[in-house]
Amino acid sequence: MRIFDPHIHMTSRTTDDYQAMHAAGVRALVEPAFWLGQPRTAPESFLDYFDSLLGWEPFRAAQYGIAHHCTLALNPKEANDPRCTPVLEELPRYLVKDGVVAVGEIGYDSMTPAEDTALAAQLDLAAGHSLPALVHTPHRDKLAGLRRTLDVVAESRLPVDRVLVDHLNETTVKEARESGCWLGFSVYPDTKMDEHRMVAVLREYGPERVLVNSAADWGNSDPLTTRKVGEAMLAAGFSEDDVDRVLWRNPVAFFGLSGRLALDPAMPEALHEGNSILRGGE
Amino acid sequence: MLTTHEELRTCLSTKANAWLDSALADADDAARQGPNGPSGRDIPRWELRFAAAGRECGDPQAAQAVRVLLLHTARPNPADVARLYARGTGDERRAVVAALPYLPLTPAEGVPLIEDALRSNDVRLIAAAVGPYAAVLDAHAWRHAVLKCLFTGVPPAAVAGLADRALGDAELGRMLRDFAAERTAAGRPVPDGLTHVLALTAKGA
Numbered sequence: 001m002r003i004f005d006p007h008i009h010m011t012s013r014t015t016d017d018y019q020a021m022h023a024a025g026v027r028a029l030v031e032p033a034f035w036l037g038q039p040r041t042a043p044e045s046f047l048d049y050f051d052s053l054l055g056w057e058p059f060r061a062a063q064y065g066i067a068h069h070c071t072l073a074l075n076p077k078e079a080n081d082p083r084c085t086p087v088l089e090e091l092p093r094y095l096v097k098d099g100v101v102a103v104g105e106i107g108y109d110s111m112t113p114a115e116d117t118a119l120a121a122q123l124d125l126a127a128g129h130s131l132p133a134l135v136h137t138p139h140r141d142k143l144a145g146l147r148r149t150l151d152v153v154a155e156s157r158l159p160v161d162r163v164l165v166d167h168l169n170e171t172t173v174k175e176a177r178e179s180g181c182w183l184g185f186s187v188y189p190d191t192k193m194d195e196h197r198m199v200a201v202l203r204e205y206g207p208e209r210v211l212v213n214s215a216a217d218w219g220n221s222d223p224l225t226t227r228k229v230g231e232a233m234l235a236a237g238f239s240e241d242d243v244d245r246v247l248w249r250n251p252v253a254f255f256g257l258s259g260r261l262a263l264d265p266a267m268p269e270a271l272h273e274g275n276s277i278l279r280g281g282e
Numbered sequence: 283m284l285t286t287h288e289e290l291r292t293c294l295s296t297k298a299n300a301w302l303d304s305a306l307a308d309a310d311d312a313a314r315q316g317p318n319g320p321s322g323r324d325i326p327r328w329e330l331r332f333a334a335a336g337r338e339c340g341d342p343q344a345a346q347a348v349r350v351l352l353l354h355t356a357r358p359n360p361a362d363v364a365r366l367y368a369r370g371t372g373d374e375r376r377a378v379v380a381a382l383p384y385l386p387l388t389p390a391e392g393v394p395l396i397e398d399a400l401r402s403n404d405v406r407l408i409a410a411a412v413g414p415y416a417a418v419l420d421a422h423a424w425r426h427a428v429l430k431c432l433f434t435g436v437p438p439a440a441v442a443g444l445a446d447r448a449l450g451d452a453e454l455g456r457m458l459r460d461f462a463a464e465r466t467a468a469g470r471p472v473p474d475g476l477t478h479v480l481a482l483t484a485k486g487a
């Protein structure tokens with residue numbers, strides 16, 4: 001089973017996770033820029049984070065045979081903090097880089113005017129850079145948040161078929177699907193979907209334009225839920241081809257819209273064979 | 283060694299070659315304009331090319347050679363070189379480090395970039411940092427660079443001018459012997475290549 005996790009925050013994960021993910025079949029992932037749990041107080045703090053998503057994390061992932069890409073953005077939560085919003089002016093320098101396969105995560109947190117502005121501005125940046133966009137739906141007031149998100153997308157110059165709306169569930173999937181966007185589901189303990197509910201959604205709506213991710217981060221999360229979904233799908237009678245479509249071909253198709261996916265994580269052989277860095281150079 | 287435009291031409295597709303032609307023209311423009319180029323938030327066109335080289339060239343090695351050639355052609359000022367390094371992807375940082383011998387930087391401007399690269403734990407960046415430009419490092423920094431290569435699994439062959447500079451370096455020899463002793467005490471293998479470098483330090487001493 002080859003797996004592409006289209007939404008996982010590896011910055012918050014250990015090398016054990018990389019190892020376990022590779023063993024489970026994960027060969028590619030996308031790490032969206034998001035809130036770190038600790039508020040940032042300056043744009044430079046974002047730039048250091050972006051640099052890490054473009055340098056250190058891809059290197060770390062490559063050591064475990066996993067291709068790492070990222071999406072960059074000012075996240076909805078920190079879009080409300082005037083100390084952070086100047087990073088929007090720095091984004092154009094970053095969105096041109098190899099390895100950036102979308103603008104994201106953008107969207108709503110508390111549905112404030114500042115979030116409206118940041119979402120519209122960043123959808124426009126995506127259109128201007130020929131990138132798709134990863135838009136999450138809020139944790140609270142989800143259905144209203146989805147509707148407002150889809151309205152802003154419709155008003156933007158980014159076509160809806162270049163938008164992945166994430167953290168969907170049973171209450172939001174139908175309207176999201178009708179809009180024509182790509183459909184992301186986070187299988188995440190307690191607060192989001194689980195693998196059995198995911199299988200039920202796939203039964204009802206089919207695998208078309210559906211992406212499944214672990215959204216694993218610094219919270220109580222599990223980087224292997226993608227694999228669990230694959231197994232639950234097989235157990236429920238889906239074919240290997242259906243599983244491959246959801247866990248590999250759909251994310252490749254969506255992020256491939258950027259023209260920047262490079263799915264060979266190979267390292268230079270001479271270095272790879274050596275005693276490469278583990279735990280700080282051991 | 284700088285890969286020339288002619289050499290690159292042979293390993294790129296027709297489409298990538300057309301892209302490279304116009305990228306180099308942008309870099310030429312930047313070199314001609316010098317400090318009169320775009321300022322503030324406008325991104326110079328050649329820098330957009332520098333960022334996009336990976337996806338435009340396809341082959342990762344060719345893309346790195348293209349980045350070095352673009353830097354060589356555009357001749358950015360020291361502040362821009364430092365920014366391109368500091369705000370670069372892993373590939374971009376390695377290209378800046380590899381281009382240092384061809385850029386008009388003083389050692390005071392170039393060495394901090396090499397030192398930063400040597401502080402990293404990305405073995406690809408470390409390998410780039412011990413290229414020809416590392417000749418400007420002082421004895422202490424250079425010895426630690428060699429030791430870090432052995433420690434992190436970068437083959438000592440990556441160290442430019444190793445045989446000449448290690449020759450008869452008793453202090454480097456001591457550092458290597460201590461490192462080997464530490465590994466042996468821990469029941470762990472001594473890295474490949476250590477004996478070779480150690481033999482160099484013993485020569486002509």
Ligand SMILES: [Zn+2]
Pocket residue numbers: 007009032034105215
């Ligand atoms: Zn997330």
